[in-house]
Amino acid sequence: MTEAVQIANSHSGSATLAVAHSIEKHRVAAVVMVLAILPVVLPYPALAINILIFGLFATGFNLLFGYTGLLSLGHAALFGAGAYGCGIAIAKLGLDLFSAVLCGVALALLVSAVIGALAIRTRGVYFGMVTLALAQCLYFIFYQWVSVTGGESGLRGVSVKRIDLGPLHVDLLNPMQKYYFFLLFVAVALAGFSRILRSPFGAVIEGIRENENRARASGYSLDVMKWMSFVLSGAFCGLAGALNAIHLGIVSIETLFYTTSGTVVMMTLLGGMGTFFGPFVGAALFLALEDVASNWTTHWQLVAGLIFIACVRFFPKGVWGSVLARTVG
Amino acid sequence: MADISFGLIALQVLTGLALGCIFVLVATGLTLIFGMLNVVNFAHGAFCAAGAYIGVFAFGYTGNFWISLVVVPVVMAVLGMFTERYLLRPLYGRDMSYPLLLTFGLGYVVIELIRILFGTDGIPFSAPAALKGSMFLGDFSFPRYRLFVMGFTAVMLVGLWLFIEKTPFGLIVRAGARDAEIVKVLGIDTSKVWLLIFALGTAIAGIAGFLAAPMRGVIPEMGVTVLIEAFVITVIGGMGSLPGAIIAGLLMGVVVSITSYFAADFSSIVMFAIMAVILIVRPQGLLGRPEAAR
Numbered sequence: 001m002t003e004a005v006q007i008a009n010s011h012s013g014s015a016t017l018a019v020a021h022s023i024e025k026h027r028v029a030a031v032v033m034v035l036a037i038l039p040v041v042l043p044y045p046a047l048a049i050n051i052l053i054f055g056l057f058a059t060g061f062n063l064l065f066g067y068t069g070l071l072s073l074g075h076a077a078l079f080g081a082g083a084y085g086c087g088i089a090i091a092k093l094g095l096d097l098f099s100a101v102l103c104g105v106a107l108a109l110l111v112s113a114v115i116g117a118l119a120i121r122t123r124g125v126y127f128g129m130v131t132l133a134l135a136q137c138l139y140f141i142f143y144q145w146v147s148v149t150g151g152e153s154g155l156r157g158v159s160v161k162r163i164d165l166g167p168l169h170v171d172l173l174n175p176m177q178k179y180y181f182f183l184l185f186v187a188v189a190l191a192g193f194s195r196i197l198r199s200p201f202g203a204v205i206e207g208i209r210e211n212e213n214r215a216r217a218s219g220y221s222l223d224v225m226k227w228m229s230f231v232l233s234g235a236f237c238g239l240a241g242a243l244n245a246i247h248l249g250i251v252s253i254e255t256l257f258y259t260t261s262g263t264v265v266m267m268t269l270l271g272g273m274g275t276f277f278g279p280f281v282g283a284a285l286f287l288a289l290e291d292v293a294s295n296w297t298t299h300w301q302l303v304a305g306l307i308f309i310a311c312v313r314f315f316p317k318g319v320w321g322s323v324l325a326r327t328v329g
Numbered sequence: 330m331a332d333i334s335f336g337l338i339a340l341q342v343l344t345g346l347a348l349g350c351i352f353v354l355v356a357t358g359l360t361l362i363f364g365m366l367n368v369v370n371f372a373h374g375a376f377c378a379a380g381a382y383i384g385v386f387a388f389g390y391t392g393n394f395w396i397s398l399v400v401v402p403v404v405m406a407v408l409g410m411f412t413e414r415y416l417l418r419p420l421y422g423r424d425m426s427y428p429l430l431l432t433f434g435l436g437y438v439v440i441e442l443i444r445i446l447f448g449t450d451g452i453p454f455s456a457p458a459a460l461k462g463s464m465f466l467g468d469f470s471f472p473r474y475r476l477f478v479m480g481f482t483a484v485m486l487v488g489l490w491l492f493i494e495k496t497p498f499g500l501i502v503r504a505g506a507r508d509a510e511i512v513k514v515l516g517i518d519t520s521k522v523w524l525l526i527f528a529l530g531t532a533i534a535g536i537a538g539f540l541a542a543p544m545r546g547v548i549p550e551m552g553v554t555v556l557i558e559a560f561v562i563t564v565i566g567g568m569g570s571l572p573g574a575i576i577a578g579l580l581m582g583v584v585v586s587i588t589s590y591f592a593a594d595f596s597s598i599v600m601f602a603i604m605a606v607i608l609i610v611r612p613q614g615l616l617g618r619p620e621a622a623r
Contacts, residue, residue, distance in 0.1 A: 121612040129560040137601035302441035308434025
């Protein structure tokens with residue numbers, strides 16, 4: 001159940017509920033406010049930028065996994081398409097930042113339209129298998145297409161030093177300014193995301209998650225709805241990828257590797273799937289853990305895998321999901 | 330293309346069949362586990378890599394290929410039993426994505442453990458002395474080891490078929506795949522059957538990894554490559570269908586082998602292209618039943 005349904009179901013008027021209710025009502029503002037103070041609280045802004053980008057990536061993934069109930073293991077392809085689309089536009093075509101971000105999102109939309117169209121022909125566990133395989137296919141294509149993508153050594157020269165927003169000059173070499181500049185994109189994306197969830201379409205995809213047969217009996221074309229959900233998910237993940245390309249100044253081929261898909265699944269699970277805040281909570285926890293763990297081991301993948309197993313086995317609701325279940329019942 | 334002789338094509342087909350045998354073994358283990366436990370084992374490729382490393386390690390220790398070929402399935406079966414008993418069993422009855430996610434995480438752990446124990450670089454491994462060299466078939470030669478892989482795979486598949494179709498335990502397996510509930514009602518402890526099937530599936534994966542070692546090398550990342558190949562083959566062949574996995578596996582082996590000869594750049598992509606076509610034309614796979622595409 002989502003926050004909205006849970007809150008609507010409970011009629012007691014306790015103070016926590018009132019708070020929960022008002023947060024839910026202004027969820028975009030709440031997330032953006034938390035994100036706005038993040039770089040001030042965290043030890044260094046680079047971590048905050050990563051949380052911002054991967055939180056958005058996990059949010060996009062959550063549309064498909066948490067809200068539509070489709071487990072994709074190929075979202076690296078969408079994130080990577082956004083990153084390469086944006087990166088190629090800057091490094092090879094010399095476009096400005098905003099057009100480049102649009103290029104990234106457009107490429108991610110194209111890739112998600114194709115992968116989505118093929119993957120929705122399968123259901124359940126097949127969906128995970130097919131998305132994983134198709135994403136790996138994109139990895140191979142970009143790996144071999146050296147003239148455009150840089151192949152194994154990655155796409156270099158995605159550098160944007162400064163950007164002029166009317167009278168405002170943003171210095172992208174300054175991490176704080178970069179963070180708040182990126183936050184503008186994320187805030188707009190989150191507003192759009194919240195709007196999608198509250199639309200009739202949002203209700204339909206949640207209906208598909210709860211009961212496919214009933215959704216079909218209500219006269220909805222499941223294939224079209226699932227495909228739209230996949231493509232919309234691709235737009236958010238693509239934007240996250242594009243921002244990541246600008247942030248790092250390089251697009252590495254690892255972006256498209258299956259571990260990126262695994263990372264976003266882990267973040268969403270850790271935070272709480274099907275919740276609005278969950279993906280950001282999960283991204284923050286995951287990246288903080290990675291940051292701490294990489295101080296004492298080079299084998300972060302081992303730790304990540306163990307966290308993954310522990311999450312699925314003992315903690316399937318995730319951190320934010322469990323918090324919600326406690327306060328709202 | 331007049332200079333491309335019949336012999337050359339035949340050689341590529343044979344090479345492809347040997348590669349296909351590896352595909353078949355990996356996909357068979359995956360299909361067996363899915364058919365019975367309804368679990369897609371995303372750690373299957375990692376188990377395959379683990380089998381290869383255990384085999385290479387045992388070979389270094391004993392110096393005997395045949396002993397290693399026995400050690401691999403035994404160790405892998407124990408590993409499989411542990412996985413099923415302590416990791417997967419508590420998740421039965423929950424949504425199908427939970428075991429999937431758990432094994433996905435397990436794959437990370439296994440591959441990273443391999444990196445820690447054996448290093449990140451690949452280990453070279455060549456065929457045992459008795460199987461080295463080539464055999465002359467007509468006017469062209471073919472590596473003896475690949476013929477051995479084909480023969481060994483055939484023997485294993487026949488053994489597996491006899492086990493499932495002709496033994497009392499196989500009867501339980503077949504019945505359990507159709508309706509586990511009824512089998513339970515008849516007084517059979519299905520949890521033991523599932524434990525053994527999972528162990529069997531992982532043992533076959535381990536053997537496949539070890540057999541592939543002299544042909545494809547041994548690196549930790551093979552766990553990922555092999556997993557994806559097995560997925561593509563099960564989707565093409567039809568999920569849960571053993572004959573489908575065999576036909577699709579051999580077919581893909583030949584296709585990959587021929588493509589890598591004529592257009593090497595496309596050899597890693599051709600499988601996915603075929604999978605995409607299958608998904609459009611026949612989403613349940615070559616031999617899958619339509620309702621099985623759950």
